[in-house]
Amino acid sequence: MIFTLAARELRSMFLSPMAWVILAVISGLCAYFFLLYIDLYLQLQPRLAAAPNAPGITDVIVVPLFSTAATVLLLVTPLLTMRLISEERRSQTLSLLMSAPVSMTEIILGKFLGVFAFVLLMLALVAVMPLSLLAGGEIDMGLWASGLLGLVLLLASFCSIGLYVSTLTTQPTVAAVATFGLLLLLWVLNLAGSTGNEGGGVLSYLSLLSHYQPLLKGIFSSADIIYYLLLISSCLVLSVRRLDADRLQH
């Protein structure tokens, strides 16, 4: 049942030009950054060759690419998640799901998986770019995999936050703006930590970015993974509760 809902979501996305435009823009932008980093590497190469224990092509090209991709995707995800519930509410198609024998949890999970599947497709486009380097050299597959895992978890959090915000409103644009604001706030929350104020540590810990960076460096810490999983599941639970509240007494 969850997969039926997810498939419908994914299908509807590809039936509008939105999905194709987003995929094109993402791969175009990331390709540009990829070339930029390759160029940078070529400039640095003579110096790197001389230095002992110098960073390899994975550090100079792949890691920055994933880091940039995260920022670009932060801008794009709200556009993907904004319609999830709000659009159904606005066009009153939600009652189709509500009067069908499916639970609220199934609806939310279906929606989440639908948009997440699309996001994975986007990430696949970004992730195969560095693999082209294998033609002319070697890359650190461990670092690549850990960076990609970070990106996947990060994007799943983006999606779940976006989904929750979308359950709060009837207007997709409102959902998009609110999601964007929230994501950006969570993203830069660690800046408060870097100023050294009291309590900055907590804020820094809550930041999406501060759990992504270790993974980019190849540090696989279960705390980071659990942070993301907790964030995702809380947003999903909140979404189910919010959707359920539609039927209840206000």
Add this chain to the structure above:
Amino acid sequence: MTNDILIKVEELTRYYGAQPAVEDLNFEVRRGEVLGFLGPNGAGKSTTMRMITGNLSPSHGRITINGIDILDQPKKAKADIGFLPELPPLYRELTVDEYLQFCARLNRISRDKQTNAIGTAKERCGLSDVGKRLIANLSKGYQQRVGIAQAIIHSPAVVVLDEPTVGLDPIQIREIRHLIRELSNEHSVILSTHILPEVQATCDRVQIINQGRLVLSDSIEGLIQRMQTSSLRLRTKNQINNNILLAIEGVVAVSVIDEDCVQIKHKPETNPAAAIAKITVEQGWELLELTPDRRSLEEIFVDITTAEQTVDEQIEKTGAAA
């Protein structure tokens, strides 16, 4: 018509804030019955229907669908319901076939039966030719039919239709009414409307709801009886002598409507029509028309829904005076 009750609603109440939208509603619908839900705008028709279909939870009260409480076992109860809301819930970017397939899956129709179910639903709603077309490109009437097809695809015991003929042309309305009558062979149907002839054309039973309360619940026969009044209308070519008419047994009063037409009030237990016709011929008035006066459904409806209001207003006025 069998006697098993498919929908049972007990003490159903729903508040929006402090405002009661539906108050203390009780009714039952048997298998094979078409129940018409009538009421002015904002009377609580849609709210009731949304509660029956699990889109809205009641403030208190119980709803049982086919013996299953919808609050205790929502999934099981919802499997027996097909719902067409006021605005058909269509994904406009899908084709009719894709959409119905999604609905079939959503209602857990097993894979091998899906094609059959979709085919039957399409055939019944006259959609066989438009399966490959995008819903967005269909006319309003066809979209409405897709909405109905969606509601009956899993052959639920109960079909709930909220204003199914709004925005359709007269031919489509007739087709839809025909479809509703056909549905009632196997399903129970609840339909809401504010078009009164529709109730006469399609329903077995009528409920009139006003300001969230049930003000009338009657069979169609009962309703037709209510429409009969004790007066006749007589139209003739030549001048009538009222006194001759008054002399007929059972006639209470004769009032002139225009120069060749009179209204004759009679005692409810008698029908002087035959005598009037006879006298008209004998007197050489040349009969043009002799018909029983009927109150239209509209009049009954207005009577019932406004009578309540005036009582309320009176209470308010006396309350204000005190």
